[in-house]
Amino acid sequence: MPYGDGMNARVRSEERRAEIVGAALEVIAERGYRGASLAAVAERVGLTQQGLLHYFPTKDALLVAVLQERDRWDAVPDTRWRIDLLASLVEYNAMRPAIIQTFSALLGESVTEGHPARAYFTERYAQVRENMTAVLRAEYGDRLPNGLTPERTAPLLIAVMDGLQYQWLLDPESVDMPGAFRDFLRLLGEPVE
Amino acid sequence: MPYGDGMNARVRSEERRAEIVGAALEVIAERGYRGASLAAVAERVGLTQQGLLHYFPTKDALLVAVLQERDRWDAVPDTRWRIDLLASLVEYNAMRPAIIQTFSALLGESVTEGHPARAYFTERYAQVRENMTAVLRAEYGDRLPNGLTPERTAPLLIAVMDGLQYQWLLDPESVDMPGAFRDFLRLLGEPVE
């Protein structure tokens, strides 16, 4: 099957890489990063393991691409985040267990020593906390109805999202993730507009 | 007339096993379960890998022992759990990062397919949710000040504890885990006695 389908080499290469990253997401969801073998990822896109290494020279390089993909994915460009959009996000996540599982598994692994994703998650959470603080401040002002500051509420908000994900992944029947998250938002109180 | 003194073979064997389980906890904290090799655990207690296999015939058997150890550890026998005791527990946890890291890493891995700890965590969380529901009901009655039921609050409580642990493990300087947890308890409102 020749490549003459109207696309140039650069585009085809980029597409192949994206395909590989997608397969890596799946395999990591199933086996974690340490458990994910390059061969398993390669097989899923119809390559040999060595063929895959042509696109990503090391396993870590592939992980980096996976993490960048995530960054690109939930970088909502200019949208003014609002709290109720978060609820929708959680609802959306509940329909994409694979992605949630990938990053929940990675987060768990990342707390171990010398894990290649550790720095990524550390920085990411610092950034998300800042981000959420800003969102909360925009919505509530400097004090929430219950007296907490946005700075102190942000870590709780994030913790609830992550923690619910684990409970939900382990037992989706028993845990209504979006519902529980909305409950938490009610706990924060109604913004006084 | 079996074992006459206080230091018989059975006791020594049990001590050795406990020693091994302790070492396994450490290694899992550092590398996760999949990344933890029997040889690394064995070395830590001055054994060869095969010597370790004399006590635990398979790697999974060792994991089972680790999980049982945890169950034994936080099975507070008859103490009536109370909410403020939870805050103390979180404070105590903040002084034992190793144990937290072990089980955070295991929880993360456990969501992957066919992980040997998956069933354990699924059951454990179901049980803990029940437990927390009872605690909340004892403290607040059938309705919390904010209108939520104990059943719906329990998953949130657990989610906050777990989620905060990840943030804290990744960046202890930036996250005041016990403080944040107390903030969450304030969010629940004061019990009306």
Next chain:
DNA sequence: TCCGCTACCTGTAGAGCGGTAGGTTTTGTT
């Protein structure tokens, strides 16, 4: 048409893994 580059491949090195087989020393019981 030639040439270089991309996109793969086969082969293999080198290390680490869990687990088995079977031996030997140590220990405790009789």
Next chain:
DNA sequence: AACAAAACCTACCGCTCTACAGGTAGCGGA
């Protein structure tokens, strides 16, 4: 003293893993 069992050991098997080396085939540009 005799014996059995527990507590280890050495040796090794078969597998899997990442990564390197080096080759080949086809495409695109000059």
